[in-house]
Amino acid sequence: MAKTIAIPGDRVEVHLSKVIYGGILLESPEDEKGIVLLKLDSGYNIGLNKKDIIEIKRIKKGEIKKERIEIKKDDKKPDIALILTGGTIVNRLDPKTGAVSPLTSPEDLFKSYPKIFDKVNVIKVEMPFMKASEDMDYKDWQNIAKICERLLNDKDVKGVVITHGTDILHYTSAVLSFFLRNLTKPVVLTYSQRSSDRASSDANLNLICSALAAVSDIAEVMLVGHANSNDEFCYAIPGTKTRKLHTSRRDAFKPVNAKPFAKIFPNKIEILSEHNVRKSGKVKADTKFEEKVALIKFYPGQDPDILDYYLKKGYKGIVVEALGLGHVAVNSRLSWIKKLKEVQKKMIVCFAAQTIYGRLDPYVYSNLREIMKTGVIYLEDMLAETAFVKLGWVLGHTTDKEKVKEMMLTNYARELNDRLEQ
Amino acid sequence: MTIDYAGIGLKSGLEIHQQLDSHKLYCNCPFLLRQDDPDFTITRKLHAVAGEAGEVDVAAAHEAGLDKEFVYQGYDTTCLVELDEEPPHEINKMALKIALHISLLLNCKIVPLSQIMRKTVIDGSNTSGFQRTVLIARDGYVETSKGKVGIWFLYLEEDAARTVSEDKNRKTYRLDRLGGPMVEVVTAPDIKDAEHAKETALKIGEILRSASVKRGIGTIRQDINISIAGHPRAEIKGFQDPKIFVDVVNKEIERQIEEIKSGKELVPEVRGANDDGSTKFLRPLPGSARMYPETDLPLLKISKEMINEAKKTLPRLRSEVEPELRKEGLDDQFIDLLFKQGKVGLYRELYYLLPKGNFIAKMILLFPKEFATKKKMDVEEVEKILEDNYASVLNLLVKKKIKESHIKEILGRLVEGVGLEEAIKFESVDVADLEEEIHKIIKSKPGLNANAYMGLVMKDLKGKIGGKEAMEIIKKLMK
Numbered sequence: 017m018a019k020t021i022a023i024p025g026d027r028v029e030v031h032l033s034k035v036i037y038g039g040i041l042l043e044s045p046e047d048e049k050g051i052v053l054l055k056l057d058s059g060y061n062i063g064l065n066k067k068d069i070i071e072i073k074r075i076k077k078g079e080i081k082k083e084r085i086e087i088k089k090d091d092k093k094p095d096i097a098l099i100l101t102g103g104t105i106v107n108r109l110d111p112k113t114g115a116v117s118p119l120t121s122p123e124d125l126f127k128s129y130p131k132i133f134d135k136v137n138v139i140k141v142e143m144p145f146m147k148a149s150e151d152m153d154y155k156d157w158q159n160i161a162k163i164c165e166r167l168l169n170d171k172d173v174k175g176v177v178i179t180h181g182t183d184i185l186h187y188t189s190a191v192l193s194f195f196l197r198n199l200t201k202p203v204v205l206t207y208s209q210r211s212s213d214r215a216s217s218d219a220n221l222n223l224i225c226s227a228l229a230a231v232s233d234i235a236e237v238m239l240v241g242h243a244n245s246n247d248e249f250c251y252a253i254p255g256t257k258t259r260k261l262h263t264s265r266r267d268a269f270k271p272v273n274a275k276p277f278a279k280i281f282p283n284k285i286e287i288l289s290e291h292n293v294r295k296s297g298k299v300k301a302d303t304k305f306e307e308k309v310a311l312i313k314f315y316p317g318q319d320p321d322i323l324d325y326y327l328k329k330g331y332k333g334i335v336v337e338a339l340g341l342g343h344v345a346v347n348s349r350l351s352w353i354k355k356l357k358e359v360q361k362k363m364i365v366c367f368a369a370q371t372i373y374g375r376l377d378p379y380v381y382s383n384l385r386e387i388m389k390t391g392v393i394y395l396e397d398m399l400a401e402t403a404f405v406k407l408g409w410v411l412g413h414t415t416d417k418e419k420v421k422e423m424m425l426t427n428y429a430r431e432l433n434d435r436l437e438q
Numbered sequence: 439m440t441i442d443y444a445g446i447g448l449k450s451g452l453e454i455h456q457q458l459d460s461h462k463l464y465c466n467c468p469f470l471l472r473q474d475d476p477d478f479t480i481t482r483k484l485h486a487v488a489g490e491a492g493e494v495d496v497a498a499a500h501e502a503g504l505d506k507e508f509v510y511q512g513y514d515t516t517c518l519v520e521l522d523e524e525p526p527h528e529i530n531k532m533a534l535k536i537a538l539h540i541s542l543l544l545n546c547k548i549v550p551l552s553q554i555m556r557k558t559v560i561d562g563s564n565t566s567g568f569q570r571t572v573l574i575a576r577d578g579y580v581e582t583s584k585g586k587v588g589i590w591f592l593y594l595e596e597d598a599a600r601t602v603s604e605d606k607n608r609k610t611y612r613l614d615r616l617g618g619p620m621v622e623v624v625t626a627p628d629i630k631d632a633e634h635a636k637e638t639a640l641k642i643g644e645i646l647r648s649a650s651v652k653r654g655i656g657t658i659r660q661d662i663n664i665s666i667a668g669h670p671r672a673e674i675k676g677f678q679d680p681k682i683f684v685d686v687v688n689k690e691i692e693r694q695i696e697e698i699k700s701g702k703e704l705v706p707e708v709r710g711a712n713d714d715g716s717t718k719f720l721r722p723l724p725g726s727a728r729m730y731p732e733t734d735l736p737l738l739k740i741s742k743e744m745i746n747e748a749k750k751t752l753p754r755l756r757s758e759v760e761p762e763l764r765k766e767g768l769d770d771q772f773i774d775l776l777f778k779q780g781k782v783g784l785y786r787e788l789y790y791l792l793p794k795g796n797f798i799a800k801m802i803l804l805f806p807k808e809f810a811t812k813k814k815m816d817v818e819e820v821e822k823i824l825e826d827n828y829a830s831v832l833n834l835l836v837k838k839k840i841k842e843s844h845i846k847e848i849l850g851r852l853v854e855g856v857g858l859e860e861a862i863k864f865e866s867v868d869v870a871d872l873e874e875e876i877h878k879i880i881k882s883k884p885g886l887n888a889n890a891y892m893g894l895v896m897k898d899l900k901g902k903i904g905g906k907e908a909m910e911i912i913k914k915l916m917k
Contacts, residue, residue, distance in 0.1 A: 060572075
């Protein structure tokens with residue numbers, strides 16, 4: 017194909033050997049760089065192989081229409097701050113060029129989600145980074161926590177809403193629960209499973225309910241999202257007690273071993289469980305974090321030597337997702353007992369439940385008692401992902417084994433619940 | 439009134455939607471319409487979204503103004519894809535093959551690389567807020583008595599959910615139809631007059647029905663675009679029956695003439711056809727602004743191999759097949775039924791086993807209904823059992839393991855759930871014994887006619903004797 021001056025958005029003529037196609041040139045798909053995409057006048061897009069193209073003629077330069085929308089501040093409404101971190105909820109497909117770009121300003125947000133502005137003024141929008149959540153790590157969590165600290169200590173801000181990709185959202189909500197304790201105002205994390213370009217996007221209800229949560233009296237880190245498949249109400253779930261439990265449904269996040277704080281409708285909040293309430297004072301983020309922690313899952317026949325790898329790599333602690341009430345192999349050819357004793361001279365080992373729901377109990381079977389005798393810390397009903405970030409946070413404060421154990425079993429942010437009702 | 443169609447500058451083209459006979463287009467649910475109570479319902483809202491250039495499409499804005507709550511009825515034959523809770527699966531290969539067949543029959547050029555698009559639809563009929571549609575082919579034609587009518591485009595798209603009920607704030611839909619595969623055939627504005635519109639629609643209809651498509655009421659929907667010089671295009675929706683085409687076209691032309699005379703501002707619009715051929719305003723005509731790519735699916739590649747495979751399996755048109763069927767001894771009624779019930783393929787397969795046209799046609803066209811009524815079963819259920827067994831039963835006949843006169847009885851037993859081995863067992867009875875039995879029957883009720891005795895004989899000697907044979911004996915004994 018000969019070189020062309022045409023860029024995505026331009027009206028062009030694409031000349032093949034036998035036929036000429038007219039339309040708007042689009043961005044080539046990421047994974048199909050050998051293809052030119054063209055929007056025909058009917059609105060349909062077709063692909064043309066670059067090697068079949070003789071020439072692309074520019075007929076008319078594309079116009080970039082930048083409409084400015086002015087959002088008026090309404091003094092009667094409470095003010096909130098937004099932190100945008102990436103994910104489906106802030107991605108917008110530009111159909112003119114085929115490119116995906118993030119929403120970056122309150123105006124962009126207003127265009128996509130006008131309804132959030134019905135209840136509140138969004139007076140600050142912070143955008144520390146734009147990442148798919150799977151690309152995040154603890155440094156991003158520290159970054160978000162510091163911004164939260166600053167916004168929460170701003171007397172004009174009534175609460176903070178964080179938008180986030182769904183894949184690791186429950187890790188972030190858990191770690192922020194440890195980084196931001198003694199909260200004075202709500203910190204709300206929310207998401208979407210259906211992108212903003214579709215009329216059915218779940219982001220609308222999630223954002224409206226998040227805005228209500230952010231101006232409520234619930235001074236907690238909480239995750240707000242669809243309670244079921246209906247566009248009816250959301251749950252506000254404690255940040256340490258939730259997990260993504262479905263790959264694609266709107267109600268992917270469920271409370272696990274806990275009750276939601278509240279049921280939030282677009283026009284009212286129904287409180288469901290005990291929570292800390294809004295108060296005056298300053299918030300101080302406590303973001304110390306040990307990077308050398310790991311989370312692994314025990315599977316049948318797993319060789320305990322896997323623990324040597326982590327030890328050699330300098331890991332300070334590891335959370336094992338154990339079977340049932342807290343089992344790993346004890347009497348088999350690949351018994352973990354000896355290795356567990358060995359590695360715990362230098363590394364913390366905690367067990368959390370692979371079953372997701374329920375509590376570990378190291379006393380029910382003799383095998384369990386044997387494992388416990390090696391020194392493993394059984395984390396009660398704590399979710400494995402919460403346990404992983406908590407271990408990083410605890411090891412950021414101390415390396416003393418007894419102190420670590422004491423802190424892991426201390427309830428800092430509702431991560432432990434001694435009364436399971438389900 | 440006679441209309442000078444060329445003189446008024448008539449521009450008219452058709453858009454024909456035809457449901458295909460395969461599973462749903464982007465999930466593995468059957469395309470099955472349900473009449474029973476739903477298993478569950480969910481409630482959703484839709485929101486206006488900014489279109490291509492940031493502006494909200496006129497048609498979309500018109501619908502969003504309604505701000506309704508949508509209730510969806512789900513079944514065990516729908517899944518998370520219809521609920522907009524799971525990304526679409528890969529496009530259904532069978533549906534794609536049928537679409538390629540239709541494209542080839544319409545002399546179209548197939549588009550080798552096409553992007554599956556989302557067409558914004560926010561009247562609630564799609565849970566996602568859009569309909570998935572993809573350009574499959576373009577630049578074809580059909581021959582008509584008034585010359586070629588161009589086929590501009592052939593799209594493969596999803597059907598919408600069915601409306602169950604509607605009030606001011608709430609609209610209820612059934613998810614059974616949502617996602618069903620459909621082709622849309624768009625003709626060029628080559629239609630010359632009202633009669634020509636009807637002829638073209640019937641011609642395209644015949645081509646569609648030769649492929650593997652759904653049959654019956656509601657499986658084909660026709661829209662017609664009409665404009666005369668000085669008037670913008672009106673799209674008239676909702677034809678089931680091409681017979682009213684002539685009326686609709688003529689009445690719409692009259693309406694447009696009146697509108698031009700009135701001097702008011704004219705806009706492109708979508709209108710609905712009434713039964714009397716008049717039309718009513720539905721909504722403004724949507725622009726191309728409501729189309730954007732389906733980002734959850736890769737580009738659709740239609741390889742040369744796929745096109746060649748489609749060519750090899752290309753169905754034939756009725757006009758080609760009909761003379762052959764007539765040659766095989768079928769009358770018009772049987773031929774018509776074969777096409778109506780979509781059983782030409784089945785007939786062909788069985789005729790290949792046993793070249794007795796009328797016998798096979800009777801077997802596959804008349805027996806199923808008869809069994810269903812007699813045994814109080816669903817016709818579809820009966821047909822399913824029979825279609826699994828026709829070939830094996832005919833094979834036994836060809837091998838002379840069974841008699842032709844026993845076929846109906848055997849099939850009837852199979853429908854009742856009797857195994858094949860058991861179903862073909864008949865007591866071999868001596869003709870003399872049979873004559874004696876029949877003689878007894880006649881004697882016990884003297885004075886009846888032959889047909890009446892026939893009924894009694896068949897009741898008593900069911901399975902022992904064929905009808906033809908019995909009648910011969912009755913007639914002989916009555917002499």
